[in-house]
Amino acid sequence: MSIRWFFFLTLISFFILISSDNVSGKRVWPVPYRRFDHRPPTDPYCQALYPFCPTGDPDGRIPSMRNSDVISVFRLQTPVWEFKYGDLLGKFHIMHDAIGFASSETGRNYTMEWYELFQLGNCTFPHVKENTMAPFWCNQGAACFFEGIDDVHWKQNGTLEKVGEISGEQFNNLAQWVQQDNDTGIYYETWTVRSDPGPNATTWFDSYDCSQFVHRTYRKLAEFGAKLSSKTQTNYTKIYLYSGEPIYLGDDGSIFDQPSMKDLATAIRKFYHSFQPHQSMLQFILSLMEAYKKIILEKSFYLFYNFEYWHLPMKPPYIQITYEEVPLP
Numbered sequence: 001m002s003i004r005w006f007f008f009l010t011l012i013s014f015f016i017l018i019s020s021d022n023v024s025g026k027r028v029w030p031v032p033y034r035r036f037d038h039r040p041p042t043d044p045y046c047q048a049l050y051p052f053c054p055t056g057d058p059d060g061r062i063p064s065m066r067n068s069d070v071i072s073v074f075r076l077q078t079p080v081w082e083f084k085y086g087d088l089l090g091k092f093h094i095m096h097d098a099i100g101f102a103s104s105e106t107g108r109n110y111t112m113e114w115y116e117l118f119q120l121g122n123c124t125f126p127h128v129k130e131n132t133m134a135p136f137w138c139n140q141g142a143a144c145f146f147e148g149i150d151d152v153h154w155k156q157n158g159t160l161e162k163v164g165e166i167s168g169e170q171f172n173n174l175a176q177w178v179q180q181d182n183d184t185g186i187y188y189e190t191w192t193v194r195s196d197p198g199p200n201a202t203t204w205f206d207s208y209d210c211s212q213f214v215h216r217t218y219r220k221l222a223e224f225g226a227k228l229s230s231k232t233q234t235n236y237t238k239i240y241l242y243s244g245e246p247i248y249l250g251d252d253g254s255i256f257d258q259p260s261m262k263d264l265a266t267a268i269r270k271f272y273h274s275f276q277p278h279q280s281m282l283q284f285i286l287s288l289m290e291a292y293k294k295i296i297l298e299k300s301f302y303l304f305y306n307f308e309y310w311h312l313p314m315k316p317p318y319i320q321i322t323y324e325e326v327p328l329p
């Protein structure tokens with residue numbers, strides 16, 4: 001392990017959790033994730049280094065199962081980009097989650113996951129361009145459904161576990177829900193923002209990522225009457241920020257198009273200038289380290305959520321990556 005990694009890990013584990021009083025505000029916390037009517041086309045500025053969902057149906061169609069079919073449901077988890085960086089990110093517990101399905105009538109199986117169109121770096125940090133005042137985000141995320149389960153990929157350094165069975169009819173209902181969820185929930189949100197790490201903390205913002213999709217799907221299945229259970233603890237990655245009550249700032253129009261807001265606009269640009277979106281997961285981690293140093297120094301973070309900016313008065317332990325249990329419904 002390099003000195004930098006060691007330094008980062010030490011910092012993260014060093015900061016002891018300090019508890020704080022919850023601030024009661026007029027706002028609804030956590031701020032609800034905004035749903036849209038439909039998914040807009042991506043901006044041509046956003047160019048994916050790796051194509052999104054290469055083996056999925058181009059129109060996102062999900063095959064229909066016979067109502068009488070019995071479909072096995074699998075919990076799938078693997079360290080992010082392990083093929084490039086060994087299990088380093090596994091040690092950090094930055095995991096990717098998905099769900100598998102196998103039809104007993106046809107013997108075919110399928111993988112379903114939700115992830116970034118332009119990778120994690122682009123969903124976490126915007127592009128600060130010379131000629132445009134507002135930072136530019138390539139932050140769409142979407143569901144991908146494709147035939148096949150790569151057993152080795154999930155099993156070897158992660159998890160492939162059957163957690164239940166559903167009927168073909170339940171599967172078809174789920175498929176319908178997935179399409180709708182995919183059309184209305186279109187932006188990836190990396191951070192979960194809380195008031196402190198304690199059990200009674202207020203959550204200011206929830207993330208919207210691959211594991212949240214998996215949780216939503218399990219809840220939907222439970223709603224349809226499915227019984228799900230796991231023999232092991234079901235843990236998931238969370239990337240936390242800790243702050244006092246967030247302060248609403250505005251959207252692109254009210255911040256970057258208003259001469260009177262120039263100081264704020266400049267501060268946001270300056271903040272994000274240090275963390276340009278990155279090509280690789282390793283660079284993303286290095287950026288998180290930069291973010292960590294900057295946050296400790298300035299106790300300040302500009303969060304972009306629902307296409308609006310918020311100011312977070314940051315407090316210890318500032319930022320944490322955890323791998324914690326979220327039980328099946």
Ligand SMILES: *[C@@H]1O[C@H](CO)[C@@H](O)[C@H](O)[C@H]1NC(C)=O
Pocket residue numbers: 045046047048049050117118119122138277278279280
């Ligand atoms: C992030 O977005 C930029 C701008 O479109 C693009 O050039 C880059 O390839 C994207 N990164 C990844 C990993 O897709």
Ligand SMILES: *[C@@H]1O[C@H](CO)[C@@H](O)[C@H](O)[C@H]1NC(C)=O
Pocket residue numbers: 039053056057058059060061062142143144145178179182183
């Ligand atoms: C979800 O939306 C993306 C982006 O439009 C699309 O590529 C994908 O096929 C859709 N997935 C499903 C399961 O509908």
Ligand SMILES: *[C@@H]1O[C@H](CO)[C@@H](O)[C@H](O)[C@H]1NC(C)=O
Pocket residue numbers: 082083085086087088152153154156157
């Ligand atoms: C599992 O991790 C090892 C070591 O980190 C790596 O060499 C191997 O390729 C990984 N397996 C898979 C299926 O990605």
Ligand SMILES: *[C@@H]1O[C@H](CO)[C@@H](O)[C@H](O)[C@H]1NC(C)=O
Pocket residue numbers: 074100102107108109148149151
């Ligand atoms: C999925 O199907 C492939 C090909 O038939 C098979 O090798 C694999 O074991 C199956 N995986 C699961 C989890 O059903």
Ligand SMILES: *[C@@H]1O[C@H](CO)[C@@H](O)[C@H](O)[C@H]1NC(C)=O
Pocket residue numbers: 198199200
């Ligand atoms: C959390 O709240 C519960 C119920 O109000 C209380 O019993 C418990 O002591 C609190 N825990 C902490 C760590 O503040």
Ligand SMILES: *[C@@H]1O[C@H](CO)[C@@H](O)[C@H](O)[C@H]1NC(C)=O
Pocket residue numbers: 233235323324325
């Ligand atoms: C899983 O989560 C539980 C509770 O959140 C925690 O105690 C446990 O250490 C976690 N397991 C791993 C492997 O991190």
